[in-house]
Amino acid sequence: SPPSPDRPPGPLSLPPLPGPREVVKVNNYSTTELKNACDDAVKRYLSRPELFQQNHQHTDVRLALGWLSVFVAGGTGLYGYKVEFEQSKPVVWSNFVRRTDRSFSRYMLLTFTQTLYSYFIEGDIVFVGKRKTFSKRIITERITLSSRTIPVSSSSSNSTPSSTITPPQYSLSLSYVRSTSANKSLLAKGKTQARAPYSRFFDAEGGMDADAFERWVGEVVEEGMGGLPASKES
Amino acid sequence: MFTEELKAFRRLGFRHVLLQALNFASVIASGLMIWKGLGLITNSESPIVVVLSGSMEPAFYRGDLLFLTNPAAERYHNGDITVYKVPGADIPIVHRVLETHDGKSRGSSPIVQRLLTKGDNNEVNDIELYRGLDYLERKHIVGKVRGFLPYIGYVTIAMNDFPQLKYALLGGLGLLALVQRE
Numbered sequence: 001s002p003p004s005p006d007r008p009p010g011p012l013s014l015p016p017l018p019g020p021r022e023v024v025k026v027n028n029y030s031t032t033e034l035k036n037a038c039d040d041a042v043k044r045y046l047s048r049p050e051l052f053q054q055n056h057q058h059t060d061v062r063l064a065l066g067w068l069s070v071f072v073a074g075g076t077g078l079y080g081y082k083v084e085f086e087q088s089k090p091v092v093w094s095n096f097v098r099r100t101d102r103s104f105s106r107y108m109l110l111t112f113t114q115t116l117y118s119y120f121i122e123g124d125i126v127f128v129g130k131r132k133t134f135s136k137r138i139i140t141e142r143i144t145l146s147s148r149t150i151p152v153s154s155s156s157s158n159s160t161p162s163s164t165i166t167p168p169q170y171s172l173s174l175s176y177v178r179s180t181s182a183n184k185s186l187l188a189k190g191k192t193q194a195r196a197p198y199s200r201f202f203d204a205e206g207g208m209d210a211d212a213f214e215r216w217v218g219e220v221v222e223e224g225m226g227g228l229p230a231s232k233e234s
Numbered sequence: 235m236f237t238e239e240l241k242a243f244r245r246l247g248f249r250h251v252l253l254q255a256l257n258f259a260s261v262i263a264s265g266l267m268i269w270k271g272l273g274l275i276t277n278s279e280s281p282i283v284v285v286l287s288g289s290m291e292p293a294f295y296r297g298d299l300l301f302l303t304n305p306a307a308e309r310y311h312n313g314d315i316t317v318y319k320v321p322g323a324d325i326p327i328v329h330r331v332l333e334t335h336d337g338k339s340r341g342s343s344p345i346v347q348r349l350l351t352k353g354d355n356n357e358v359n360d361i362e363l364y365r366g367l368d369y370l371e372r373k374h375i376v377g378k379v380r381g382f383l384p385y386i387g388y389v390t391i392a393m394n395d396f397p398q399l400k401y402a403l404l405g406g407l408g409l410l411a412l413v414q415r416e
Contacts, residue, residue: 022241059249066256073263076270104274107267 007188008133008141008178010225011051012218016211024208031149031168034198037208038170039126039147045214046221052129052143058122062114069110076103124148124173138181143221146173150195171195172217176224192224258411278304278377283317283326284387289353290315290328297388300328302377309345310334310372315379316351320365326376329353329360335369347372 024041026033047054124146131141150169171193178188194216201213272281285298293315294300302317310316314331329351337346348369352359364370393400 056249059253063249063252063256066260067252070256070259070263073267077266080270101274104267104270107263111264 007226008131008135008139009050010218010222011045011048012215012222014048014050016214017048021210024210026202026206026208028202028204028206031151031198034168034202035147035149035170038198038201038213041208041210041213042145042147042172042217043127045217046127046129046143046145052127052131052141055128055130057128058125061117062122065110065114065117069107069114072103072107072110076107079103132181139187140179140181141225142177143224144175147171167197167199169195169197170201172220174220174224176221178225188226190224190226192220194220194223254412258408261407261411276303276377277306278302280317280326280376283328283376284390285328286325286391287353289355290330291355293354294328294382295384297385297391299383299386300379301381301383303380304375304377306344309336310347310349310375310378316349317376317379318349318351318370318374319376320363320367320370320374322365323363327351327353327360327363328379329356332359345372349375 024037026037028034043054046052125144126147127143127145129143131143133139133141148171150166150171152165152168154165172195173193174191176188176190176192177186179186196216201209201216203209273279281302283300283302285294285296285300288296300317310331312331312334315328316331317326317328319326330353331349332352333350335348337348339345348371350359350361350369361368393403
C-alpha cells in the first residue's frame with residue numbers, strides 16, 4: 001500500500017552514527033547470548049533521539065517486584081536471626097497468624113505476581129516505544145517489538161533421503177499504530193513479522209555486524225510503518 | 235575477562251546493572267525463603283543438621299546429614315532420635331530418647347513432656363550436658379530424625395573449618411550470577 005504523505009521518517013532514513021562502533025562479541029553456540037545481543041541492538045537502535053522514546057514499564061515492574069521480594073526475604077532472614085524460633089512463630093493455638101508465615105506468604109505472593117506478569121503481560125516483548133512528531137498536526141506513534149529464537153530444526157522431505165537443517169533464527173514481530181494526538185483518529189496500523197538466521201549477523205568469531213542488523217531491523221520497522229517511501233526503494 | 239563485562243554494563247545502562255544485581259540478590263533470597271519455608275513446614279528451627287560427633291555411632295557418623303521434623307501434636311517416645319539445644323549452649327546435640335515423662339495436656343494446648351536422652355555410643359546419659367537442668371522439655375527439642383544421608387555433611391564441616399572456602403564459593407557464585415543473563 002502506498003505510504004501516506006503524513007508518514008513520519010522511519011529508521012532507514014536516518015544516517016548511521018558517526019565514529020567507530022564497539023563490536024559486540026558473543027558465544028556463537030549460545031542462542032541465549034545471540035538473542036540477547038540482538039535484543040540489545042534493537043533497543044539501542046530504536047531509542048535514538050530521532051526515533052522512539054523507550055517505555056520502561058515492563059523492566060520497572062520487574063525491578064520493583066523483584067527487589068521488593070528480595071527485601072521481604074532479607075527482612076525475614078534478619079527477623080529469624082534476631083528472634084528465637086519459638087517466639088517468631090508464636091506458639092499460640094489461636095487465629096494469630098504466625099510472623100514468619102506472613103512474610104513467607106508475602107514473598108510467595110510477590111514471586112507469583114512477578115511470574116504471572118512476566119509470562120502473560122510482558123511475554124516476548126523487548127521494546128515498547130512512543131514518538132510524537134509535529135507535521136501539520138501532532139502525530140503519535142506507538143511501536144511494540146517482540147522477539148524469540150526459532151531453534152535449529154531439521155526437516156526431511158519424504159521424497160529425498162537428505163534432510164535440510166535450518167540454523168537458529170531470530171524472529172522479530174512488530175505492531176505499530178499511528179494516530180493523531182489524543183488518539184482521535186487512526187492514521188495507520190501495521191503488524192509485521194520477519195525472521196533471519198543468526199548467521200546473517202554474526203561472524204565466525206561471534207562478532208556482531210551491527211550495521212547489517214540495524215538495516216534489517218530498519219526494513220522491518222519501515223514495513224510496519226506502512227511501506228517505504230517511493231524515493232527510498234532499494 | 236572483565237573489560238568485556240564492564241563495557242557491556244556501560245553500554246546497556248543503569249537499569250541493566252540493576253537487573254543483573256537483582257538476579258544475584260534473588261538467587262540468595264529464594265534460597266533463604268526455601269530454607270524458611272522448610273522450617274515452617276517441619277515446625278523445626280533447623281530441619282537439616284550435620285552430625286559433628288561420634289556419640290551416636292554406629293547409627294550416625296560424623297559428617298552425616300540428618301533430616302528433622304518436629305510435629306507439635308505428637309508425643310516423643312523412647313527410642314526416638316532427637317536433636318536438641320540446651321539453653322546457653324550453641325551446638326545442637328543428636329541423641330536418643332531414653333525416658334519420657336508425659337504431662338497432662340488438655341485440648342489444644344501444647345503437649346507437655348519431659349525427656350531424658352543418651353547417646354548410643356556414650357556410657358552415661360546426658361544429664362551432665364543439660365547445664366543444670368534435670369530434664370529436657372519440648373521447647374528445647376529442634377526435631378526428631380526422620381532420615382539421613384551419609385557423608386554429605388562433610389561439605390559443611392569443611393566450610394566451617396576453613397572459612398576461606400565458604401567465601402570463595404560465595405564469591406564465585408556471585409560473580410557468575412552477575413555476569414550471566416537469565
